[in-house]
Amino acid sequence: MTRNILDIHTHHAGAIDALIAVDARLFNPQPGLWYAVGYHPWNEVDTLTDNDFDTLERCARHPQVLAIGETGMDTRRGASLDVQASVFVRHLMVAGSLGLPVIVHCVRTAQEILARRHKARLDHVTLAIHGMRANERVARTLIEAGCYLSYGIHFNPAALAATPPERLLIETDEGSASIDDVATAVAAAMHLTPQQVKRLAAANASRLLSLPD
Numbered sequence: 429m430t431r432n433i434l435d436i437h438t439h440h441a442g443a444i445d446a447l448i449a450v451d452a453r454l455f456n457p458q459p460g461l462w463y464a465v466g467y468h469p470w471n472e473v474d475t476l477t478d479n480d481f482d483t484l485e486r487c488a489r490h491p492q493v494l495a496i497g498e499t500g501m502d503t504r505r506g507a508s509l510d511v512q513a514s515v516f517v518r519h520l521m522v523a524g525s526l527g528l529p530v531i532v533h534c535v536r537t538a539q540e541i542l543a544r545r546h547k548a549r550l551d552h553v554t555l556a557i558h559g560m561r562a563n564e565r566v567a568r569t570l571i572e573a574g575c576y577l578s579y580g581i582h583f584n585p586a587a588l589a590a591t592p593p594e595r596l597l598i599e600t601d602e603g604s605a606s607i608d609d610v611a612t613a614v615a616a617a618m619h620l621t622p623q624q625v626k627r628l629a630a631a632n633a634s635r636l637l638s639l640p641d
Contacts, residue, residue, distance in 0.1 A: 433462060433633040434626060435607045436578050437498065437531055437558040437599035446600070446607070447637070449498045449531060452484040457492045464495040464531045466519055473515045474507040485522050494637045496523040497531025498558060504535055513544050520550045529554040529636050532575075538566050542573050556636060559601055564590045571595055576636055581605040585617050597636070598629045 435446035442448075442461065452465040465487045467473050467480070488496060499519040501512045523530045532555045534541050545551055556576040560567065560583060567577060567587035578597035579588060598610045605613075611622040611629070618625065633639075 432630065433494070433637060433639065434598070434630045435600050436556060436597040436629070436633050436636070437464070437601055439602045440600065443600070447494060447531070447633075452487045453480065455487045455490070455493075457490060461492065463490075463493050464497045465493055466497040466499040466531070467515060468498055469500055469502050469506045469512045469515070469533055472507070474511045476515060481518055481522070484519070485525075488522055488526055488528060493528075494639075495529045495531050495556070496520075496526075497556075498533045499530065500533030500535075501537035501540055502533060502535040503537060509537070509540070513540065516541070517544055517548045517550070520545060520548060520553050524550050524553045527638075529556055529576075531578075532557050533559070534562075536562075538562065538570055542569070554636065556597060558599055560584075560587060563587055567591060576632065579610070579614055581610050581613055583614070583617070588614065588617050593628050594632060594635075596625075596628055597632055598625065 432445050433447055438446045447462050447464050449464045455465055496519050499516050534557050556578055557570055558578045560577045560579050563584050564586040567590045576595045576597050577591050578599045580599050580601050600607050611625045615622045615625040
């Protein structure tokens with residue numbers, strides 16, 4: 429199968445040229461598709477067991493799985509931040525052991541995300557912050573920590589302007605906007621063409637996911 433990823437984060441089953449995020453317990457890979465597996469911080473992560481993390485690691489070894497996630501932390505929804513942090517670190521441990529990047533859900537928790545990764549001595553695990561809507565200051569903090577930033581149809585223009593071209597990703601998530609719509613919106617803000625944005629995002633996704641040229 430040819431691996432060509434443009435949309436770095438979607439929950440739309442059957443998405444082509446995309447990385448489809450699924451709950452590891454529901455992983456049912458279909459031919460020709462690519463996946464990230466994990467446990468979303470909104471989904472009762474306080475009930476996860478060691479068996480669930482065994483499932484995560486087993487699924488992560490499947491050849492159609494290219495990343496862990498989405499996982500992360502959210503101040504507005506989900507279990508306590510301590511629980512979310514513990515679950516996030518366990519995802520990082522799986523990713524670190526398998527050499528995979530992590531797709532991160534990060535809502536007002538950028539400093540905590542980075543601090544937890546550092547405390548766990550997992551700074552070598554590459555993070556892709558999905559649905560990036562934070563401000564320029566947060567964007568710069570994440571970039572300095574080696575993160576990729578993934579933008580959807582809604583974003584902070586100053587944060588996008590601060591994002592180096594080599595760290596730019598694009599996504600559709602759960603929205604109705606197509607990846608072409610997202611590329612057009614991002615291109616307008618960056619004074620590029622949609623095709624240029626697509627080429628950048630696809631090249632960056634290939635690097636992030638260690639895809640062959």
